[in-house]
Amino acid sequence: MHYAYIGLGNLGANCAACLLRAGFEVTVYDLNPALAERLVAAGAVLAPSAEAAAAGADHVITCLPSPAVSERVLRAILPGMKPGAHWLEMSTLGRDDVLRLGAVSAAAGVQMMELPVTGGVHLAAQGKITMLAGGPVEVFDLHRPAMAAMGDRIFHMGDLGAASIIKVITNMLAFIHLKATSEALMLAKRGGLDLAQAHAAIAASSGNSFVHETEGALILNGSYDVAFNIDLALKDLGFALGFGREFGVPLDLASMTEQTYVAAKAAYGGAAQSPMIAKLLEDLLGTDLRADGFPARLE
Template structure:
């Protein structure tokens, strides 16, 4: 298929690369010319604007940092897209923004899906992302072959905006687990127990998780090279807290995790991996 891809960052670049490997024709744009050049080196077509990426595309995918960027790019996709274009926004943004995009697109005859992902940079590279999709069932089916190129778990979770609500739930769970793993490391070390051995046991039992599987060794070594930055998780926790307010529910643990992530950012760790939440828990115990 002819795919326009806008947003070639840590997640978008490997996702676009996997689409190329699957035989799709990918035209890509990013604010960084270097990233555009990297796509061209892989066999894609790099262009100098979002409008050029949209031109002639059957599907347009956006993978952008936050709601303001989507609000800026979505009208261009809608205005310059071909009739019956399928626009799949895979950014993590506010559910209300996804619903706004869907309304605007419907007025112009453009089909939309909100399809945020979980799995981090490793999942994007390995094409093992978990993709939560909001929108019409027939549009999810149409996008299925492309989405299954990018992830191993693709689930239609409801109407427009539902994908973003599920992603908010995902991020509050991920943040909470990072916080608890951080506390476990601090407890083990303070008690004179080898944290590596301790976490190996936890990973094999009921406490096991994907985070323990992928991150326990780097956390113990204090290696926080970003797969998903604290800055982005801070943004996502804000979305989760706002979604809870909109739904009229109380999520006390989510509020606590949001404050810990905010503290990590305030302490200057925004560019580090979100497993750097450990640095906040350590500071509390210094």
């Protein structure tokens, strides 16, 4: 199977590398050619354009920063895609965007499968990220070997649109957990506890979360560098609150967390790292959350 992989940001480059390691033929493209260098060194072919990448491959995977970019790339590549080619969209899109772009793709004779992922860039690098698929089951079955190369937990959530709902739910929970762990660590620090011991004790308790173990460590290091920025968090929280209105579900914690991210964007800018919501609390109280022995990046 020959895949074109378009979009080589933090997530996309790692997933494309996993495909190469598993023996798939991969052609890559990104507006920034430098992002493809390590993939080319590992055996990928660098295409001169998204259109050329798509035209030369059996199927196309995209991992892009926004619905607008996804639509622009899709409309550019559709005319040249091979008959029977599929489009696997790994970007985080709203359900309405998924359904609309799925219709655009189908009108050109290309079946779409949405494939958002969750777990963090460090797990993508290990080929252990969680994959959330939505679309026809026969498309899911065909591409399962590629998904297994990129992730170790794979869920077919249902028809197109289903995966976008669960992805937004998982991200909403992660942002809420990040706000909670920030407050918990600050409470420990102001209470005079050793933060390394407090982090370990929480991790061994009923109050633990994946976010506490991972992003909590980056807060304690002071890098905050999870390779996911505040603008992306606000985008996903907006999707979650939209679903809350549509489905009639009050989302009090998500609403409060969104306001925290709005404040963080005002303070540090939308390109700042998502865990910097903890820095809001540090700045407010004049108290840092540093501890020795924690990594600057997740491995």
